[in-house]
Amino acid sequence: MPSTIFALVDCNNFYASCEKLFRPDLANTPVVVLSNNDGCIVARSKEAKQLGIKMGVPLFKVQKEMRQHGIVAFSSNYALYADISQRVMSTLESLTPAVEVYSIDEAFVDLTGIEPLQNLNDFGLMLRDKVQNWVGITVCVGIAPSKTLAKLANYAAKKWQKTAGVVDLTDPIRQRKLLALVPVNEVWGIGRKLSKRLELLGITTALQLADADAKYIRQHFSVVVERTVRELNGESCIELEQVIPTKQQIISSRSFGQRITCKEQMQQAISEYVSLACKKLRQQKQEAKYLTVFIRTSAFNQQHDLFSNSKSIALDTPSSDTRVFLAKAKQLLDMLWVNNFSYAKAGVMLTDFYNPGQHQLNLFTAPADKQQANHKLMQLIDNLNAKQDKTIWFASQGVKQAWSMKREHLSPAYTTNWRDLPIVK
DNA sequence: TCTGGGGTCCTAGGACCC
DNA sequence: TCTGGGGTCCTAGGACCC
Numbered sequence: 001m002p003s004t005i006f007a008l009v010d011c012n013n014f015y016a017s018c019e020k021l022f023r024p025d026l027a028n029t030p031v032v033v034l035s036n037n038d039g040c041i042v043a044r045s046k047e048a049k050q051l052g053i054k055m056g057v058p059l060f061k062v063q064k065e066m067r068q069h070g071i072v073a074f075s076s077n078y079a080l081y082a083d084i085s086q087r088v089m090s091t092l093e094s095l096t097p098a099v100e101v102y103s104i105d106e107a108f109v110d111l112t113g114i115e116p117l118q119n120l121n122d123f124g125l126m127l128r129d130k131v132q133n134w135v136g137i138t139v140c141v142g143i144a145p146s147k148t149l150a151k152l153a154n155y156a157a158k159k160w161q162k163t164a165g166v167v168d169l170t171d172p173i174r175q176r177k178l179l180a181l182v183p184v185n186e187v188w189g190i191g192r193k194l195s196k197r198l199e200l201l202g203i204t205t206a207l208q209l210a211d212a213d214a215k216y217i218r219q220h221f222s223v224v225v226e227r228t229v230r231e232l233n234g235e236s237c238i239e240l241e242q243v244i245p246t247k248q249q250i251i252s253s254r255s256f257g258q259r260i261t262c263k264e265q266m267q268q269a270i271s272e273y274v275s276l277a278c279k280k281l282r283q284q285k286q287e288a289k290y291l292t293v294f295i296r297t298s299a300f301n302q303q304h305d306l307f308s309n310s311k312s313i314a315l316d317t318p319s320s321d322t323r324v325f326l327a328k329a330k331q332l333l334d335m336l337w338v339n340n341f342s343y344a345k346a347g348v349m350l351t352d353f354y355n356p357g358q359h360q361l362n363l364f365t366a367p368a369d370k371q372q373a374n375h376k377l378m379q380l381i382d383n384l385n386a387k388q389d390k391t392i393w394f395a396s397q398g399v400k401q402a403w404s405m406k407r408e409h410l411s412p413a414y415t416t417n418w419r420d421l422p423i424v425k
Numbered sequence: 426t427c428t429g430g431g432g433t434c435c436t437a438g439g440a441c442c443c
Numbered sequence: 444t445c446t447g448g449g450g451t452c453c454t455a456g457g458a459c460c461c
Contacts, residue, residue, distance in 0.1 A: 034429090035428090035429035035430075036429050036430065037428090037429070038427085039427075039428055039429055040428060040429060042429070042430095056428090056429090057428085058427065058428040059427070059428085060426080060427040061427090063427095076429085076430095102460095102461085103461045104461075105461080106461080188459095188460085189459065189460080190459085191458065191459050191460080192458090192459095193457085193458060193459085194458075194459080222434095222435065222436075222458090224434075224435070224458090224459085247431095247432075248432085248433080249431090249432075250431090251430075251431055251432075252431090253429095253430070254429085255428090255430090298428085299428085300427095345429095405429095406427090
């Protein structure tokens with residue numbers, strides 16, 4: 001049986017590319033996409049990268065360059081990106097035996113068994129070509145016998161022009177050549193802290209990590225890093241996961257457009273996040289038992305101390321009913337709230353998930369018919385809001401929402417809202 | 426003035442039990 | 444009351460990812 005061959009397909013500058021897709025006038029213009037609240041730069045077009053705009057910098061720090069070079073900024077438009085992502089993924093699914101959607105802009109693809117029929121590099125070029133023509137998004141393809149090596153091959157395909165966007169790293173000699181060129185911190189799973197510690201041991205390149213003793217690494221680091229060492233040597237330790245595992249936790253949190261100083265506004269914000277989280281919970285058809293609420297001041301304000309507080313509560317029985325969690329969240333906020341702070345961020349977290357109906361009943365469990373009625377009500381609310389967001393909402397979410405996030409450069413929802421469809425003149 | 430949000434996995438340490 | 448090993452379960456925190 002032949003060993004597995006993985007490809008990592010990764011969209012180039014994904015958010016920025018999505019924004020350009022419906023704006024041919026911006027084809028050669030530097031474009032950046034901002035995080036929620038228009039705070040940081042989270043994506044840059046090729047032109048913006050060339051101008052030296054760094055990933056993750058706060059917008060206010062590069063205002064001068066933005067004006068000087070005529071860089072165009074967009075607020076994050078997740079509805080648009082999710083829809084384009086779906087098109088990329090279904091294109092890949094139509095062309096390959098198995099796809100694991102790894103993130104909004106990346107997928108691992110199973111290319112096992114392609115080789116005797118077709119050259120792998122040619123196959124990669126074909127994938128790239130089809131996605132480009134059918135969706136309009138440019139991707140790079142890295143091919144290798146383990147996911148970690150496929151990631152590295154993709155890094156090379158992105159970094160070096162002459163690869164034409166595809167790197168086949170199935171040959172062990174080629175693997176070692178590339179590994180020697182790549183700094184250890186570019187390896188998948190090796191972040192800032194780990195690379196610091198590895199450098200202390202004299203390990204600065206991916207090749208040195210690959211050549212390290214796996215047992216030693218396990219003892220001094222962890223099983224995760226040991227697995228990385230094995231993967232770098234072409235031993236596949238991380239399987240392709242085609243079925244998306246259901247989430248273990250749901251977090252809904254945001255920084256505020258304006259600081260919150262009064263409890264009523266915080267109450268609204270928390271209620272808003274609770275209803276978002278519960279909606280997600282129902283979408284994945286699960287119930288949760290554990291709710292956490294947290295509030296905090298700005299981590300960047302030098303004048304004031306950071307204040308951060310969180311509290312959790314367990315329900316008697318798991319639920320996905322927004323009203324149940326709203327009531328509990330209110331209790332938690334009463335315990336958490338301290339006057340005289342300017343709060344910058346808050347959030348809620350749902351954990352301890354159950355499949356509906358599969359849990360221990362107790363004395364206080366609502367009777368089945370009552371549960372059914374509650375479930376129907378939530379479904380009705382979700383259906384109404386699916387047609388038009390915020391058709392109905394809970395009074396505690398507030399009407400004015402003065403604290404809601406800034407999105408001053410939002411592009412239209414070209415592909416997901418009838419009113420925003422592009423018009424061909 | 427202005428610094429994202431949403432996840433996963435692993436490990437260490439405490440509580441508790443036998 | 445002291446002594447001790449071994450096991451499980453839970454939680455908090457750290458590190459990573461996109």
